[in-house]
Amino acid sequence: MTDQLERLFADLRSETMPRIVPPGVEAARGTVRRRRHRRTAVVTAGLAVLVAAGLGFGVPAHLTTSAPTPATLTNDERDALAAQAAERVGLTPDETLLGHSFGQAFHVTHQLVTGDYLVKMVCVGAQGHADVRVAGSVATLTCSATPAVVSVPLSVAEPDLVGRTDVLVDVRPDAVAEGRTAVAYLIEMGPGSQDRLRTAATDAIGTAGTAGEVSTLSDFIASSGGSGLTDATMGPGNYRLIAACVGAGYLTIAVGREEPGNPGFITEPVQTLGMSCSDGPLGTATPETVDFTMPKGTKATIVDTNTNLEARGQAGVAVRVVRR
Amino acid sequence: MHRDPPTFDEVYAAHFADLTVQLFAYFGDRQEAQDVVQEAFCRALARWRKVSRYDDPVGWIRRVAWNLAVSRWRRARTAIGFLRRQPTVEPWADGPEPDRVALIAALAGLPGNQRRALVLHYLADMPVTEVAHRCGVAEGTVKSWLHRGRAAMATQLNLTEPLGGER
Secondary structure: OHHHHHHHHHHHHHHHHHHOOOOOHHHHHHHHHHHHOOOOOEEEEOHHHHHHHOOOEOOOHHHOOOOOOOOOOOHHHHHHHHHHHHHHHOOOOOOOOOEEEEOOOEEEEEEEEOEEEEEEEEEEEOOOEEEEEEOOEEEEEEOEOOOOOEEEEEEEEOOOEOOEEEEEEEEEEOOOOOOOEEEEEEEEEOHHHHHHHHHHHHHHOOOOOOOOEEEEEEEEOOOOOEEEEEEOOOOOEEEEEEEEEEEOOEEEEEEEEEOOOOOOOEEEEEEEEEEEOEOOEOOOOOOEEEEEEEOOOOOOEEEEEEEOHHHOOOEEEEEEEEEO | OOOOOOOHHHHHHHHHHHHHHHHHHHHOOHHHHHHHHHHHHHHHHHOHHHHOOOOOHHHHHHHHHHHHHHOOHHHHHHHHHHHHHHHHHOOOOOOOOHHHHHHHHHHHOOOHHHHHHHHHHHOOOOOHHHHHHHHOOOHHHHHHHHHHHHHHHHHHHOOOOOOOOOO
8 A cells, every 4th residue: 555655646746747837936035035125115004994884893992891701712713713704704705814713812914015905804703803003004893793894994005116014914812712713814906006906007018009019917916816818819820928926925927729629728838937026116017028839720719827926915906918 | 075955956856745734633624734834944945054054954844834824823723624625715725635634534543642642654655763863752651642543543534454463
């Protein structure tokens, strides 16, 4: 059996290795460079307004009357509550880094691209409260079995830049809630800010209607992390792809022939392109260009974009294909 | 004899893919594995002068990647997530062979310590003593994890050859 098991692991390794496309040392250097030169942008959160309005926030923990405190939950029970809390705010952590759900006190620092966001948060559990501090402002959530989702605006402001700013989210359940509840939050970029990134990427690849243009794509990278197009007019021939990404993270593009009998899927890419998304001053994103040739028999060409987790919900991408 | 520490580029080129496979086997999600390995390399790069002089820089990077991955609350869902998302995340590649899907699913069903021991032993090629050292437990404990893990895998995967031992 060990031989069989060894063989299975060896097959897993040999099959998986060729499929891994490392983002590269330059991407790593870019990430480290950005972290070393973080800008001190103005960060404001609209939590105070909503606290004053009482929208979904409970009474601060120290003002509540104490009830008999039940025993703390097991890890599995807290995980189950965390899953419920995640579902309530629409958090699918398989697809985004801009949110977390956890059954005890925790804090996370997000590097957010300049823009307007909405922070959705909830505390699931029998009783207690949890303080959620976002960019310095505190909201107190009331925990219950069926809590309403509290949404608060967050503005990461640096008008002339795409920029990256550290935003701390600090979650602290009170003594009653600790170990018996789970808090989830999700940070979503607003539509105006999404358009800003998408437009910046589109501007970077030049004006539409270029001679020989056969296909274009302009999109905001949503939490699912991908975008793409299938073009039945792109048959055999020589093409040039121009692409730009603005925001956070890393973008990979694959071009290939649509797999016969499997619409929307590529068998083997004929060309791939990778790039870091630009977070410099607006208007300075540099497009990347790559040439490719579609082989005989091509009936439709797919241009598929995929990003790493960092880019999801925080990047705009634009692609243009022209005939050579 | 003095030996120069390895450069970051050398270590990255030599170990990125291998580490990603190990994390993939443990967590069941290749994209996720790739992301946490990249993040671990970024953290290594930020302190490369120090990390490069460690006896085992790759071990440091592996540990950081592992810690990053297990700190994510969703770890229990990764195998399901992998199976669900595979066609949409990387549609330009062929799907994994059925045996590999079964292997990942069987691994996902194991307790974390058994899964980790199997991955380190079979994919990172670590002998029992090193797995024990990495996990901070006795060798006998690792042998027990490997034995139980192999037995469970044999049942899950319908392996027919007789039960063997660790290398």
